[in-house]
Amino acid sequence: xxxxxxxxxxxxxxxxxxxxxxxxxxxxxxxxxxxxxxxxxxxxxxxxxxxxxxxxxxxxxxxxxxxxxxxxxxxxxxxxxxxxxxxxxxxxxxxxxxxxxxxxxxxxxxxxxxxxxxxxxxxxxxxxxxxxxxxxxxxxxxxxxxxxxxxxxxxxxxxxxxxxxxxxxxxxxxxxxxxxxxxxxxxxxxxxxxxxxxxxxxxxxxxxxxxxxxxxxxxxxxxxxxxxxxxxxxxxxxxxxxxxxxxxxxxxxxxxxxxxxxxxxxxxxxxxxxxxxxxxxxxxxxxxxxxxxxxxxxxxxxxxxxxxxxxxxxxxxxxxxxxxxxxxxxxxxxxxxxxxxxxxxxxxxxxxxxxxxxxxxxxxxxxxxxxxxxxxxxxxxxxxxxxxxxxxxxxxxxxxxxxxxxxxxxxxxxxx
Numbered sequence: 001x002x003x004x005x006x007x008x009x010x011x012x013x014x015x016x017x018x019x020x021x022x023x024x025x026x027x028x029x030x031x032x033x034x035x036x037x038x039x040x041x042x043x044x045x046x047x048x049x050x051x052x053x054x055x056x057x058x059x060x061x062x063x064x065x066x067x068x069x070x071x072x073x074x075x076x077x078x079x080x081x082x083x084x085x086x087x088x089x090x091x092x093x094x095x096x097x098x099x100x101x102x103x104x105x106x107x108x109x110x111x112x113x114x115x116x117x118x119x120x121x122x123x124x125x126x127x128x129x130x131x132x133x134x135x136x137x138x139x140x141x142x143x144x145x146x147x148x149x150x151x152x153x154x155x156x157x158x159x160x161x162x163x164x165x166x167x168x169x170x171x172x173x174x175x176x177x178x179x180x181x182x183x184x185x186x187x188x189x190x191x192x193x194x195x196x197x198x199x200x201x202x203x204x205x206x207x208x209x210x211x212x213x214x215x216x217x218x219x220x221x222x223x224x225x226x227x228x229x230x231x232x233x234x235x236x237x238x239x240x241x242x243x244x245x246x247x248x249x250x251x252x253x254x255x256x257x258x259x260x261x262x263x264x265x266x267x268x269x270x271x272x273x274x275x276x277x278x279x280x281x282x283x284x285x286x287x288x289x290x291x292x293x294x295x296x297x298x299x300x301x302x303x304x305x306x307x308x309x310x311x312x313x314x315x316x317x318x319x320x321x322x323x324x325x326x327x328x329x330x331x332x333x334x335x336x337x338x339x340x341x342x343x344x345x346x347x348x349x350x351x352x353x354x355x356x357x358x359x360x361x362x363x364x365x366x367x368x369x370x371x372x373x374x375x376x377x378x379x380x381x382x383x384x385x386x387x388x389x390x391x392x393x394x395x396x397x398x399x400x401x402x403x404x405x406x407x408x409x410x411x412x413x414x415x416x
Contacts, residue, residue: 011276011277014272015217054114093407096411100302107299159265161313163345171345176265177224177228180269186362271372296386307407320400323412331354336397338398382411396415
């Protein structure tokens with residue numbers, strides 16, 4: 001089997017994902033995707049006529065984010081028309097899956113140069129939600145729409161799921177707030193020390209002025225006292241009537257009837273709502289040699305797994321175990337762990353279940369501090385892991401994240 005080399009990884013800064021308030025919210029999602037595609041081309045002197053495919057991730061594929069963003073953004077970035085593109089949706093996990101799919105194409109020998117990545121403008125998601133509400137249309141919900149099927153695997157709101165898992169695991173709010181504070185502190189240090197500078201590229205407005213060239217979401221002034229004062233975010237939502245007497249709480253209690261959910265997640269220990277895009281360039285050895293490209297890393301192994309869709313957020317641990325087994329590695333071999341901080345309980349449970357050294361997990365902060373642009377986050381985390389391996393001299397990095405529907409993709413990369 002051929003090697004899949006990682007040549008480069010770039011991303012935009014994350015902008016606050018609120019319509020009219022975030023620095024990127026006025027831009028078209030295609031513009032963000034085109035920004036990172038142009039950057040990865042220019043940084044590597046890439047002949048885009050030789051790009052076999054572009055595999056992209058966007059979770060909300062509607063309106064401006066619909067219509068195969070991967071292909072259309074490549075055209076907007078000035079790529080040769082030979083560079084085809086496709087767009088997939090694995091909810092939050094899509095940004096890892098695009099890299100995995102790109103790696104599979106290269107490792108199979110069928111393709112030699114593939115770009116993976118993703119885009120999500122959560123400010124646009126909020127706009128779509130407002131438009132639905134104004135039109136009297138139902139909001140997007142998890143589930144098949146078939147009551148009989150949904151009764152077998154009822155799916156709740158992710159924030160309510162996070163609270164349910166914390167309750168079941170006996171993980172206190174104090175522990176979750178402590179992790180959130182660490183995330184902010186580490187992100188602040190990473191930004192001040194320029195640890196993201198290698199990957200982050202500025203976003204410009206159509207007139208050429210700078211729209212955003214720094215992380216917009218982090219709150220370095222965060223304190224333990226401030227976090228403790230925040231009210232839980234999902235108490236009222238858990239009991240919101242979905243229209244037929246069903247609530248998110250009832251959906252969980254169908255499967256876990258004795259569970260009395262304690263609400264412990266809030267805006268400070270949940271992932272930030274942001275806009276952003278990322279791209280990763282993968283090639284075969286022959287392509288890299290022929291075009292004078294120096295690989296930064298290689299894909300060692302990847303895996304996918306599903307878990308309980310009702311609790312939704314618990315698949316990262318089995319995904320990590322599966323990809324370690326595929327790679328023939330032990331957890332002690334991993335120098336850098338990136339577990340997406342969708343909610344604090346996801347990362348906290350991951351660390352506890354695998355008995356990890358906390359100093360190796362989310363070394364430069366996570367989504368609680370930096371934000372989580374759904375379809376782009378996985379590709380961002382892979383770039384962050386690669387940057388940190390190079391900075392610290394580590395060898396292996398493992399990246400995984402929970403995804404709606406009770407799934408988790410995972411990948412292990414090796415620094416070259």
